[in-house]
Amino acid sequence: xxxxxxxxxxxxxxxxxxxxxxxxxxxxxxxxxxxxxxxxxxxxxxxxxxxxxxxxxxxxxxxxxxxxxxxxxxxxxxxxxxxxxxxxxxxxxxxxxxxxxxxxxxxxxxxxxxxxxxxxxxxxxxxxxxxxxxxxxxxxxxxxxxxxxxxxxxxxxxxxxxxxxxxxxxxxxxxxxxxxxxxxxxxxxxxxxxxxxxxxxxxxxxxxxxxxxxxxxxxxxxxxxxxxxxxxxxxxxxxxxxxxxxxxxxxxxxxxxxxxxxxxxxxxxxxxxxxxxxxxxxxxxxxxxxxxxxxxxxxxxxxxxxxxxxxxxxxxxxxxxxxxxxxxxxxxxxxxxxxxxxxxx
Amino acid sequence: xxxxxxxxxxxxxxxxxxxxxxxxxxxxxxxxxxxxxxxxxxxxxxxxxxxxxxxxxxxxxxxxxxxxxxxxxxxxxxxxxxxxxxxxxxxxxxxxxxxxxxxxxxxxxxxxxxxxxxxxxxxxxxxxxxxxxxxxxxxxxxxxxxxxxxxxxxxxxxxxxxxxxxxxxxxxxxxxxxxxxxxxxxxxxxxxxxxxxxxxxxxxxxxxxxxxxxxxxxxxxxxxxxxxxxxxxxxxxxxxxxxxxxxxxxxxxxxxxxxxxxxxxxxxxxxxxxxxxxxxxxxxxxxxxxxxxxxxxxxxxxxxxxxxxxxxxxxxxxxxxxxxxxxxxxxxxxxxxxxxx
Numbered sequence: 001x002x003x004x005x006x007x008x009x010x011x012x013x014x015x016x017x018x019x020x021x022x023x024x025x026x027x028x029x030x031x032x033x034x035x036x037x038x039x040x041x042x043x044x045x046x047x048x049x050x051x052x053x054x055x056x057x058x059x060x061x062x063x064x065x066x067x068x069x070x071x072x073x074x075x076x077x078x079x080x081x082x083x084x085x086x087x088x089x090x091x092x093x094x095x096x097x098x099x100x101x102x103x104x105x106x107x108x109x110x111x112x113x114x115x116x117x118x119x120x121x122x123x124x125x126x127x128x129x130x131x132x133x134x135x136x137x138x139x140x141x142x143x144x145x146x147x148x149x150x151x152x153x154x155x156x157x158x159x160x161x162x163x164x165x166x167x168x169x170x171x172x173x174x175x176x177x178x179x180x181x182x183x184x185x186x187x188x189x190x191x192x193x194x195x196x197x198x199x200x201x202x203x204x205x206x207x208x209x210x211x212x213x214x215x216x217x218x219x220x221x222x223x224x225x226x227x228x229x230x231x232x233x234x235x236x237x238x239x240x241x242x243x244x245x246x247x248x249x250x251x252x253x254x255x256x257x258x259x260x261x262x263x264x265x266x267x268x269x270x271x272x273x274x275x276x277x278x279x280x281x282x283x284x285x286x287x288x289x290x291x292x293x294x295x296x297x298x299x300x301x302x303x304x305x306x307x308x309x310x311x312x313x314x315x316x317x318x319x320x321x322x323x324x325x326x327x328x329x330x331x332x333x334x335x336x337x338x339x340x341x342x343x344x345x
Numbered sequence: 346x347x348x349x350x351x352x353x354x355x356x357x358x359x360x361x362x363x364x365x366x367x368x369x370x371x372x373x374x375x376x377x378x379x380x381x382x383x384x385x386x387x388x389x390x391x392x393x394x395x396x397x398x399x400x401x402x403x404x405x406x407x408x409x410x411x412x413x414x415x416x417x418x419x420x421x422x423x424x425x426x427x428x429x430x431x432x433x434x435x436x437x438x439x440x441x442x443x444x445x446x447x448x449x450x451x452x453x454x455x456x457x458x459x460x461x462x463x464x465x466x467x468x469x470x471x472x473x474x475x476x477x478x479x480x481x482x483x484x485x486x487x488x489x490x491x492x493x494x495x496x497x498x499x500x501x502x503x504x505x506x507x508x509x510x511x512x513x514x515x516x517x518x519x520x521x522x523x524x525x526x527x528x529x530x531x532x533x534x535x536x537x538x539x540x541x542x543x544x545x546x547x548x549x550x551x552x553x554x555x556x557x558x559x560x561x562x563x564x565x566x567x568x569x570x571x572x573x574x575x576x577x578x579x580x581x582x583x584x585x586x587x588x589x590x591x592x593x594x595x596x597x598x599x600x601x602x603x604x605x606x607x608x609x610x611x612x613x614x615x616x617x618x619x620x621x622x623x624x625x626x627x628x629x630x631x632x633x634x635x636x637x638x639x640x641x642x643x644x645x646x647x648x649x650x651x652x653x654x655x656x657x658x659x660x661x662x663x664x665x666x667x668x669x670x671x672x673x674x675x676x677x678x679x680x681x682x683x684x685x686x
Contacts, residue, residue, distance in 0.1 A: 052426075053447065055466055057486055059504055062525045062545050072504065072526050073486060075544070080426060080449060083373055083389040083675075084410045111544075112566055 004119040005082075007091040008195055009104050012126030013135050013142040014097030017155040021126050021187040021194070022094055028191055035081050035088040037074070039096045050088055052077050056096060058103045061110055068110060068304060069103040075111050082117050090195065091118065098141045101125075101148040102282065102303055108200070109305045122197035125149035125179075126187065130159045133168050136175075136247070146172055147250050147282045147327050149179045150199035158185040166243060174245035176327055177210035177252055178285075202309045205298045208254070208285050208325050250282075253333045254325040255340040260291040261322045266343035270299070270306065273339060278304030280331065286324035289314065291345035360647040361637075365680040368396045374673025377660040378416030380435050384664075384671040384681045387414035387423050393433045396671075396681065405431040405439050415455040418665065422461055424450025430463045442472065454490040454499075462490050462499050462512075469501055471512040479512035489530035489541065502530035502541050507551070509539075521551045523558060529569060534577035538598050542568045548582065548591075550598065559600050561591055570616045574624055579640065581607075581617040581626045588614050588628045588638060607638035608645050615657040621667045629658025635672050635680075648672070648682055 012018040026034060035050035059072040074093065081091065093104060101123050108120040125145045128135075132154075135142035146152065152172060157165055165183065172181065180197075182189045198204040266288065274281060284301040299308030314320055324340055373389035383397040391406030405411070409427030416422075420434040422442065430443040430450055448465035455461050462471040464487035470480045481501070489502035493509070501508040501518070504526050508518035526544035532553075533540075540550045540561075548561035548568055561582075568584030578594040587609035591599040608614075608628050616629035624640035627648075633655020635648035649672065656676030663670055668686075673679035 052449065055486055057504070059526045059544070060524075070544075072544070076451060076486070076488065077449075080410075080412050080451075083375060083412065084426075085373075112546075 004117060005085070005089070005091055006121040006196070007078075007093060007108065007118050008121045008197075009101060009123045010092060010094045010126065011099060011101050011123060011145040011149070012097065012153075013128065013132070013139060013145065015131075016097070016126040016128040017153070017187050018094055018097070018126045020155070021124075021153060021189075022092065024187050024189075025092065025191060025194065030191055032090060032195075033088045035091045037077055037091065037093045039094060039099075050081070050084075052081070054093070056099060058100075068106060070107040070110050071103050074104065074107050075114055078114050078118055090121075100141065100144050102144075105148070105200075105302045106305055109302060109307060120200045121195065122150040122199035123148050124151040124153065124194050124197075126153045126155050127168075127172065129154050129157045129165055129168055129183070133171050136171055143175065143247075143250050144282065146175050146179075147329075149176060150197055151194060152176070152179045152181045153187055153189055153194070154181060154183045155187050156185065157183045170243040170245045171247070173210075174247040175250045175252070178208060178325065178327070200300065202298045202300065202307065203311060205285060205287060205300060205311075208287060208323055210254075250327070250329050251331050251333070252325060252327045253331050253336050254323060255337050257322040257340060257344055259320060259322075260289050260345040261343050262345040263288075263290045263293070263297070265345075266290075266340075269339055269343050273336075274301055274304045274306055277328070277331075281326055281328040283327045284325065286322070287311075288322040288324070289320035359645070361682060361685075362647055362649060364685070365649055365682045368394070368671075368673075368679040368681060370394060370673060370677040370679045371402075372677050373675045374659050374677065374679050375411045376414035376416075376421075376662075377671045377673045377679065378414070378421060378662045379664045379669070379671065380416065380418070380420055382664060382666075382669075383435070384669065385416070385421055386671075386673050386679055387411045387421060388677075391425060391427075393421060393423070395437070396679070401437055403433050403437045403439060405433045412450055413453045415453050416662070417455050417459070418457070422453060422455050424453045424463055426450075428465065430461065432461075443470065443478075452487050452490040452502075454492055456492040460492065460497065462492065464490060464501070467503075469499070469510070471497075471499055471510075473497060473512070481508075481510050481512070481518065483508060488526070488528045491530045491532055493532055494534055494536050500530045500532055500539055502527040507539055507541060509553075521553070521556060523549050523551075525549075528567065529571060531571045531573065531580075533580075533593055533598075534573060538593055540571065540580060542571065542582075542584075546584065552598065557600075559598065561589075561599060561604070564589070566613055570614075572617045572619045572626070574619045574640075575622055576624075579605075579619070579624070581619055581628075583614040583617050586610060586613055588617050588626055590626070590640065605640065607640065607643065608636045610634065610636075616659060616661045616672075618661045618663055621663050621665060623667065627661040627663065627670050627672070629661045629672055629674075631657035633658060633674055633676075633678065635661060637670075649680060 055073045057072045061068045288297040295310040376387045386394040393403045395401040406425035409425045411423045413424045428445040428448045445465040452464040459474040472478045483503045485504035491500045507521040510518040527541040529542045546564045550559040564584040568582045570583035572581045587606040590605040612630040612632040615631040618627045633651035637646040656674045661672045670682040
């Protein structure tokens with residue numbers, strides 16, 4: 001069997017520039033061939049042999065997991081595309097402006113046939129620099145898309161002042177400090193910033209640090225830390241300070257523990273947590289040092305679905321520490337922190 | 346609801362591997378069958394390969410791919426990712442039956458009198474033998490279609506159940522309801538039972554008369570290949586590390602009974618086909634193996650073995666007289682077996 005085909009999911013609220021980004025990806029001279037799954041025909045300006053229309057049919061799985069929804073049409077389309085595997089190198093899924101990215105992502109965890117043949121590379125969200133702040137107030141879909149993203153293309157930066165840009169960036173970071181953020185005009189972004197991210201690849205969860213290196217002050221949510229103090233390197237950057245916002249509804253919480261965790265405590269805790277709080281937890285990730293285990297344990301989750309594995313050895317001299325991050329709605333930072341700390345070895 | 350149990354692994358007691366003649370398919374095989382006595386392969390690149398004494402290739406879907414194929418005896422009907430439904434006849438002639446522009450053909454079924462039905466998304470169209478086309482819109486995307494054995498009626502599988510539709514009447518389709526995503530659908534020869542494969546690695550069945558539900562579970566993967574025995578008493582299924590064969594002989598079908606398991610191997614069954622006249626099943630596996638199993642005494646015959654990991658067998662099919670078996674795999678490997686007289 002050949003390698004799994006990478007799948008990039010493009011989200012973004014209506015009018016943010018998803019189609020612009022898609023057309024850029026397709027028109028660039030990169031020598032790669034894409035199969036494109038779109039929700040509306042006619043918008044893709046490039047003559048591409050493999051453009052498939054999708055219906056965005058979201059199905060519940062009968063597996064007792066209330067938020068375990070999948071995209072039925074995606075399962076069918078990927079099955080069909082795989083018959084012509086040699087015709088393309090990667091798949092791009094464009095979702096509608098109002099779509100929740102979770103069912104798309106969950107499809108890649110839940111359906112074995114899809115999982116056997118393809119892998120989710122990253123969720124890329126295009127955001128409109130001028131209107132995003134408003135949409136975050138009135139459109140829950142827009143907030144979901146930002147919270148879920150691995151890569152955020154903050155587009156139409158030419159339409160806003162520098163102060164407005166900082167403002168919207170602050171709003172984004174209040175929700176999702178971990179996504180890679182690129183500020184663009186007309187989605188002018190190098191393709192290697194969008195494709196080949198491996199964001200769902202356990203082997204590539206090397207570190208989970210907030211990505212906003214431009215930040216001037218250290219309003220990192222790491223203030224929930226147990227005893228870790230690692231914000232040193234954020235100070236080295238001279239970019240103007242990002243305003244700190246707090247989003248009432250959607251937040252991220254990170255908890256760090258110096259030293260080892262007890263897997264017999266942590267595993268049941270995290271499983272129970274996502275069973276109970278799964279609908280509110282959009283994404284979760286962690287790198288853990290388990291007691292008596294020379295290897296790093298990494299996990300990631302989408303709502304109630306968790307995927308974890310032992311990764312590489314802790315390197316000699318590398319500090320054995322554990323870090324867990326959550327992005328979600330109405331998270332309870334203190335409870336999460338207490339929960340993680342209760343699993344210390 | 347009943348669970349499968351697991352038998353010990355058996356070794357094939359016979360081999361016919363040296364009697365298999367390879368067919369160079371040239372591209373991934375989507376489906377195999379017979380047109381008259383000629384083995385025919387529908388390929389992922391849109392071609393139909395007539396693998397007779399002299400090989401003949403016909404491009405039924407130029408520049409596109411075959412997603413699904415059904416054999417009529419006199420030809421093969423294919424649905425493509427070009428939105429076309431095409432019948433390719435024994436003489437190599439291609440006739441376009443439909444063109445759902447810009448869509449994919451997701452499901453397809455045919456019957457002996459020449460009627461054809463197909464779906465793209467929620468739209469289902471049925472064309473009777475005279476060429477009259479009727480359409481219906483299902484509640485959600487359609488994944489499976491099957492004509493009922495008697496009368497001009499169609500079973501349509503979709504999310505949350507099956508619609509039983511009479512294309513020639515205005516009546517609302519009758520519904521067989523079960524929550525979840527239903528994929529393929531098949532009806533027993535006496536039309537007493539409808540069975541669907543489901544997203545959740547199980548089969549769902551209904552006794553059509555009283556809509557009594559039955560669940561056939563225990564599969565580690567989806568069961569996407571379903572084949573009835575010639576006498577209608579057994580249903581062979583794929584999706585497990587053996588061919589799972591459910592009894593449908595009594596009035597309750599498999600309710601409260603367990604299935605037979607044939608040719609257990611450490612690989613998943615990907616395609617099954619009952620022999621047209623005896624209780625012998627051709628079984629293709631996802632590592633490229635092909636075996637025959639006789640239901641009466643569990644005798645096993647090896648047809649094709651692969652070294653290491655082969656590609657999944659996408660389709661196995663018997664000739665109408667039951668003397669020949671054709672198979673094809675996703676990696677363009679295919680073969681034909683003439684059974685010893």
